[in-house]
Every structure is written in structure tokens, then in C-alpha cells.
Amino acid sequence: MQTDFGALTSSVKKVWAMEIWQAGRDKSFFFANGFIGKNDNDMNSVIQRVTKLTETERGTECVMQLVQDxxxxxVVGDNKLEDNEEQMVNDAQTIRIDQLRHGVRSKGSMSEQATVIRFRATGKEKLSFWLSDKLDELMFLTLSGRSYGLHTNGATRVGxxxxxxxxxSDVVAPSTxxxxxxGTxxxxxxxxxxxxxxxxxxxxxxxVAQEKRLRPIREGGKEYYCMVIHPRHRRDLVLDSTYQTILRTAEKPGAKNKLFTGAIAVIDGVVIHAHNKVFNTSGLASGSKWGAGGAIDGAQAMLLGAQAGGIATIGDMGFNESDNTDYGNRPGIAAGRKVGFLKPQFKSTYDDNAREDFGTIAVKTAAAA
Structure with missing residues (x-):
């Protein structure tokens, strides 16, 4: 029977690492739907991607520059512009980096023979799905201001x-x-x-987003915000009579930008997406949810403007094989990436210089099963 236990060359490992990263990106909600910028200079995306290190007074760091409009x-006419220029307000945000890895191990050559699977190929597929799942989960928790000690359904992570x-430690709750x-x-x-x-x-x-001057995403000469809602939100929205009436004449999602192609609808300049990792209380016991007595299931939708979040990806994707293979009987493979996530905050002149979320608004509602 054909196996794939032979040692991989370093060049093949690089190819496999890139394939895992590419597959993970393609499966990721934020990457696949155009939320994440194409390069370090793309500040018109919901999530700014940083791939380069910047020299600062504190050394080499991963820096995200917030730039306000x-x-x-x-000045008008021939009035003097010199000395009357407007100072650009930018706020350098540091995204801390860490390594996130995972691996899989074969049960052994007899098990492989019994199930007729190719270990490396299957392991690569599983690792790419794991990568996309974790990237999405960390981004949803970061933007929602929820601890990494929680699942996105509110339940506590164990181990x-x-x-x-x-x-x-940089994850912060939605600002005031x-x-x-x-509702009420x-x-x-x-x-x-x-x-x-x-x-x-x-x-x-x-x-609220416009009054607080959240910077919109500009596309085709128009300005938009995005809102990511839970599937229960989607159900309630679709069943809303006003939605049903107005949607007939509402703006249809565009066909060119990924941000629009995966959308449910565009409502009043808000591009609506739905995903099951939007933070909710379905994993909590009654008494620990929302509402009187903690008995109401709820979910926290996210309205997002430009630079609502930041993701740093430094270096290449890593791919390695285990040195401890039980004499080649139980091979193992692992993949990892150096990443960082941040929901930026800044001193808002529209909120008496209070430190506020730069591009997110938490929208909390009931979300019954």
C-alpha cells in the first residue's frame, strides 16, 4: 500500500506550509470576505493587516497607524495657507506577537493501513481548517472585547x-x-x-457610527459600514416586517468587492454579514445569561468601520515533522504562525477625549434559540 511517511525536503515543507496558510485564509471568514487589507498600507479595510516590523523607541515592533480624517x-481665495495647515492626527498602536501552533500524530502504521488514509495529506487539511477556525475565533473575541478564556458562545474554555x-491581555471590553x-x-x-x-x-x-465619526469603508464613491450578526440575529432580521418591506428596494450587494459578495444585504449603507462565531450566550446556563434572572439568551453583533481591528502576521508559516516518531511508526506533523490581534482604541474628540474603540460598536440584543 502506498504511504506518505517518507521524509520531506525543506523546499517541500515550505510549499506545504504555504498551502496550509493559503487554505486557512480561504476558509477564514475575515480573509474570505474581504475584511482584511491586502497590504500594510491598506487602511481602508475593516481589519488592517501588518506584516512588517517598525523601528520605534522601544525597539522593533509591529505597529498599526490609526489615521483620522x-x-x-x-482656507479660501488667497488667504495664507502657510502656518494654517491641519496637523494629521495619527495614533501608533502596537500589536503584540506570539506563536500559535498545533500538530497531529498518526495512530500508527497498522491503523493507517486499516483506514487507508494518507496521513500527511489529511493532517495538512485538518491543520488548515484549525488555523482558519482559530484565526476567526480570536478575531471575533478581540473585536467583541471578550476574554480568550471564553468560547464565542460564552462558555469557559477548559485546559x-x-x-x-x-x-x-490587550483585549478590552467595548468602550463606554x-x-x-x-429595543428599550x-x-x-x-x-x-x-x-x-x-x-x-x-x-x-x-x-451612532456616523455621530461618533467612525471612519467608513469607501467603495465605489460611497461610504459603508459593516455589521456582523449571529445566525439568530439573521433570523430575527429576516422575519422583521419592515425589513421584508424595504428590502425589495434596498441596495443590492455589489459583485466586485468581496466585502459585498458574501453579504446578506446592504441596509442604509450597512453591509450585513452573518457568522456563528459572533459572541452569544448560548453556552451559558440559565441564570448566567442576560436579562432578568440571567434567563435571556443574547448576542453581540459588531458594527465595524475602517481599521476596526488589526492583525499582524510576521514571517512565514511554519511546518515541521516530529523527531519523536516511535521509529517511524507514528509520524507527526505540526504547523504554526506568528500572529497578533488588536482592537485599537484612541482618544475621541467626540467623547470628551475619552479613550474609545476606534472602529467598532457593540450591538447587544436578545437572541432566543
Whole structure:
């Protein structure tokens, strides 16, 4: 029977590493749907990608530059512009880097023979899915301001090393003026079953984003925000009578930009996407959820503008084989990547210089099963 246990050359390992990374990117929600920038200079994307190190006073760091739009009126006619230029306000954010790895090991040559599988090929596929899954999970938790000690359904992780990542301590809860609730709710504890995702909630979130001057994504001469909602949100939104009525004349998602092709709809300039890793309380026991008595299931949608988040990917994807293989009977392979995640914050002049999330608004609603 043909096997794939032979040693791989270093060049083949590089190819396999890149294939795992590429497959992981293709399966990742944020990469596949155009949320992540194409290069370090792409500041018009929801997630800015940083791939280069920058020399700073503290040494070599991974830096994300937040750049706000100009606010001044300029000068007219022949009035003097010299000494009246507007100072560009930029805020350098450091994304801390750590290594994230995982591996698989064969059960042994007899097991391989019984199941007729090619260990390396199957392992490579599983590792690429794991990579995309973890990248998405970490990004959802980061943007939602939820600890890496939690799953995205609110349940506590057991035996996980994710809370030990160097950038885990940089995860911060949604800032005071970047949180809103559906219906009449004003806190997680006051959410009722009636406070569901609907058309008006999306429109109100868009209004908040504009008033707080979240920088929009510019595409085709227009300005947009994105909102990522939970599948339960999607159900409630689709069943909303106003949504059903207005959607007939609503803007249709565009065909060129990935950000639009995977969208459910575009509502009032908000591009709607749905994903099951949006933070929710379905993994918590009754009494620990939201609402009176902690009995209401809820979910936290995310309205996102440009540079809502940052991801750093430094160096190449790593791929290695285990040295401890039980004399070649139990081969193992591993893949890893140096990455970092950040939800940037800045001093907002529209919130009395309070430190606020730069490009995210948390939208909390009921989300019944």
C-alpha cells in the first residue's frame, strides 16, 4: 500500500506550509470576505493587516497607524495657507506577537493501513481548517472585547493555552460610548425577549457610527459600514416586517468587492454579514445569561468601520515533522504562525477625549434559540 511517511525536503515543507496558510485564509471568514487589507498600507479595510516590523523607541515592533480624517475647513481665495495647515492626527498602536501552533500524530502504521488514509495529506487539511477556525475565533473575541478564556458562545474554555497568548491581555471590553442595545434595553441585565435584531436597530447603529465619526469603508464613491450578526440575529432580521418591506428596494450587494459578495444585504449603507462565531450566550446556563434572572439568551453583533481591528502576521508559516516518531511508526506533523490581534482604541474628540474603540460598536440584543 502506498504511504506518505517518507521524509520531506525543506523546499517541500515550505510549499506545504504555504498551502496550509493559503487554505486557512480561504476558509477564514475575515480573509474570505474581504475584511482584511491586502497590504500594510491598506487602511481602508475593516481589519488592517501588518506584516512588517517598525523601528520605534522601544525597539522593533509591529505597529498599526490609526489615521483620522481631516476635520478642518481649509482656507479660501488667497488667504495664507502657510502656518494654517491641519496637523494629521495619527495614533501608533502596537500589536503584540506570539506563536500559535498545533500538530497531529498518526495512530500508527497498522491503523493507517486499516483506514487507508494518507496521513500527511489529511493532517495538512485538518491543520488548515484549525488555523482558519482559530484565526476567526480570536478575531471575533478581540473585536467583541471578550476574554480568550471564553468560547464565542460564552462558555469557559477548559485546559486552553489561548489566555496565555502575549496579546491576550490587550483585549478590552467595548468602550463606554461604543455600546448600544436593541429595543428599550440599556444593559445586558435589562434585555428582554422583545429586544431583538431588526431593521431599526441596524439604522440606529449606523447613526451612532456616523455621530461618533467612525471612519467608513469607501467603495465605489460611497461610504459603508459593516455589521456582523449571529445566525439568530439573521433570523430575527429576516422575519422583521419592515425589513421584508424595504428590502425589495434596498441596495443590492455589489459583485466586485468581496466585502459585498458574501453579504446578506446592504441596509442604509450597512453591509450585513452573518457568522456563528459572533459572541452569544448560548453556552451559558440559565441564570448566567442576560436579562432578568440571567434567563435571556443574547448576542453581540459588531458594527465595524475602517481599521476596526488589526492583525499582524510576521514571517512565514511554519511546518515541521516530529523527531519523536516511535521509529517511524507514528509520524507527526505540526504547523504554526506568528500572529497578533488588536482592537485599537484612541482618544475621541467626540467623547470628551475619552479613550474609545476606534472602529467598532457593540450591538447587544436578545437572541432566543
Amino acid at each position: 481631516l476635520q478642518g475647513d481649509g 486552553s493555552q489561548l489566555p496565555s497568548l502575549s496579546f491576550a 460610548n461604543r455600546v448600544m442595545y436593541a 434595553a440599556t444593559s445586558e441585565g435589562s434585555v428582554t425577549a422583545a429586544d431583538k435584531m431588526d431593521w431599526s436597530t441596524v439604522v440606529k447603529a449606523n447613526t
